[in-house]
Amino acid sequence: MSVDILVGTLWGDEGKGKLIDVLTRDVDMVVRFQGGNNAGHTVEIGDEKYVLHLVPSGIFRPGVKCVIGNGLVVDPIGLMEEMTALKERGIDISTIELSDKAHLIFAYHKACDKMKELAAGKAKIGTTGRGIGPAYEDKAGRCGIRGGALRDLALLEKLFRTQCEKYNTRFAAAGVDTLDVDAEWAKVKEAAVYLAPYVTDTVLSVNKAAKAGKNVLFEGAQGALLDIDHGTYPFVTSSNTISGGACTGSGIAPRYVDTVWGVMKAYTTRVGEGPFPTELFDADGEELRKIGREFGATTGRPRRCGWFDAVISAYSCMINGVNKLAITKLDVLDTLETVCICTAYELDGKVITEMPTSAADLARVKPVYEKHPGWCCSTAEARTFAELPENAQKYLNRIAELVDAEVAIVSVGPRRDQTFLV
């Protein structure tokens, strides 16, 4: 039996969907524990490509229970559409469970997200516009509407109308378009009827599975440096993306957890605003974006690209307690003559090896690089560590040493078979 958590180590888009899909070979249950449909987990099986936003990435393995835990904020219309699309492609969705404690996202949260970003001007966060922040604000403000209400249409309608009117008053005061409450309710009602059979007390199912010795995998979304507490605040998402979030976001106790998998790219990317010390603005950055197909799975935005940053990666491995690393997209570096790893920063004339807490300081640091010779050949066909070119092996070993965790999985391409255990 094992209860494992898989998290993205930096700013998301590390390839978690693919890893989860690979790791679910022997898994009985996959649990999402935070975030919402701001996530975009890509899974490629054969010639088929799927992008999951709310449904856990275990959905492609028959019989694997897929839990949408209490820590999520769930757009019911988005979830209904995602489930319908999966079903149309022949995927069994009967294994999905939606927590009765998960908070719901409605049109007014999305409108509010956009309104706040517009009002912030240059200080915007660069959110996905999915209403994530406002929905978590309502949760913390104790006026959110939870999954359980999907099973009681009369209650849901009353709560929805009250909240929607409240937001409309706010929109009107700000000179923003108000929402048509009746039209929005009609859409919510349809989604509620569709989703109601999937709503349950997932805290019980997750704990029963762990107690019965099942293999349970917790699927993190976004990445540790987007964590509301430990990330590059305020340029973060609104949930606890680190491994600790798996406990609060699902109701599982810490004592059950065995392994924490940290998924990291062989280089670094970021979507949205915020500091990114190793960001490249030159031809190498363009090359990484092009070869790595670095465009957001949820918003299509081009991702910012840069060298591997061991300072923030080591920090992330520490707060997550990562013991196993899954390094993805190694193949994207195949053509580069030199690859760099940032091992320290210069800040105000001093060399530092710890990540500064303040985003403003992180934005001012100058990376100190270690240069490594590239391998200048394809890694896409490698299926063991020994089959990797020597310089690629050295590069991975150096990363493991710097972040103090063991490389356990390497991914050398988007397909399921282009992944191997070390």
Ligand code: IMP
């Ligand atoms: P929000 O989660 O939509 O509020 O966006 C807050 C920040 O998190 C923005 O910088 C987004 O680009 C980033 N973000 C949210 N979800 C993801 C994700 O799944 N991958 C990468 N970045 C994300």
